[in-house]
Amino acid sequence: LITDEEENTGGTGENTGKSNIRKQCLFFVTFILTLVISLALVSFVIFLIIQTRNKMDQISSRLIFEKKNIEELKKMNNMILKHLNQSGIKE
Template sequence: MERPSLEINLPNTPEEGKLYVVDSLNNLNKLNVCPDESQHVLEYMAWSNIRNQCLFFVTLILTLIVSLVLVSFVIFLIIQTRNKMDQLSSRLIFEKKIIEELKKMNNMILNFDLEKESCLLSVKRTTDSLLLLI
């Protein structure tokens, strides 16, 4: 279906009549293009569009805030883990030193026992030799 052209030739109409006709055509066009119900729909769509934009920006800001909180939490966890690892490392180094000292003490005790046994053996030999002489 073709739309009728809005151009109308009015060659014999005076100037005031032409203005009246153009004004009437404008009013008719407004009625056909945008009735009252449609005007409300257009206003609702405009507010809906603005509301959607505001909702988008609020969602974007909330997403950025949540991302910032999560990144801060991850950084906190990394720092805590590093501190725990430092504590564990220093504890292991301390325990290693203690183990080394215990090894040295054990070696000293073993050496002392060996010397004591050898001394006892030598005393026993000496006493045995003396007893044989008597």
């Protein structure tokens, strides 16, 4: 027959084993959750970097286009000034 001490020892050992397994499971679940959250944050940062690059490309192309327009306006202004100077009209 089993004595009270043996029952308590066996029960405690079993509880300790279950406790260790629970701790390990909790650790792995926490670890995996941390990895998933980290991956989500890194993905979000990469998305923001790509979006920023696209916006910068748009702004850059718009500035180049505006620069061309300014150059054309300067040429037209010079042509008008030459025409006015040739016509004898002074400022």
